[in-house]
Amino acid sequence: MVRNIIIWPDPVLKQIAKPVDRVDDAIRRLLDDMAETMYAADGVGLAAPQVGVLQQVIVIDASPRQEGQKLLHLVNPEIIRTEGTRVYTEGCLSIPGEAEDVERADKVWVRALGRDGKPFELECGELLATAVQHEIDHLQGTVFVDHLSSLKREVIRRRMKKLKAEQAEERADEVKHASKHESAL
Secondary structure: OOOOOOOOOOHHHHOOOEOOOOOOHHHHHHHHHHHHHHHHOOOOEEEHHHHOOOEOEEEEOOOOOOOOOOOEEEEEEEEEEEEEEEEEEEEEOOEEEEEEEEEEEEEEEEEEEOOOOOEEEEEEEHHHHHHHHHHHHHHOOOOHHHHOOHHHHHHHHHHHHHHHHHHHHHHHHHHHHHHOOOOOO
16 A cells, blocks of 8 residues: 655654564555555655654665665664765655755665564665665654755755645645535535
């Protein structure tokens, strides 16, 4: 099921996600929904807080942009080591239409639980390293614009508030027109 993606600035995106006690069917359903939502939005990664769930759950698939990758499910992910730095122009499904350069570690090693609930470690480079850091930031209540200057962040904040207002107006129009439909109850 495709879920709604929360648009920044929304207070949910500033909250810290809680660790998952165990990977069960509910968490696997969440992972499936998140993957479906990410693919529908043409994203590389998605963190549970972006769909309103404050749990440490991430999906990432860098395969369209980085050869040799596949869909990853990361539950309770933590970066255990970093190496080097690189700058990458990042976007975010919660900040649509915006992209800015962000400096992050060039390589990261991450430890997490998989979809099966078993722990694993993964070495990540290039886009995958950036995506892992970006999504783990979401679990800590941080979005990529928090890495930008206050001026750039404020310009983007204004654009997102305008976008949210336009979306709310569209939804209100849809409801208004739906109530005029003969099949409306």
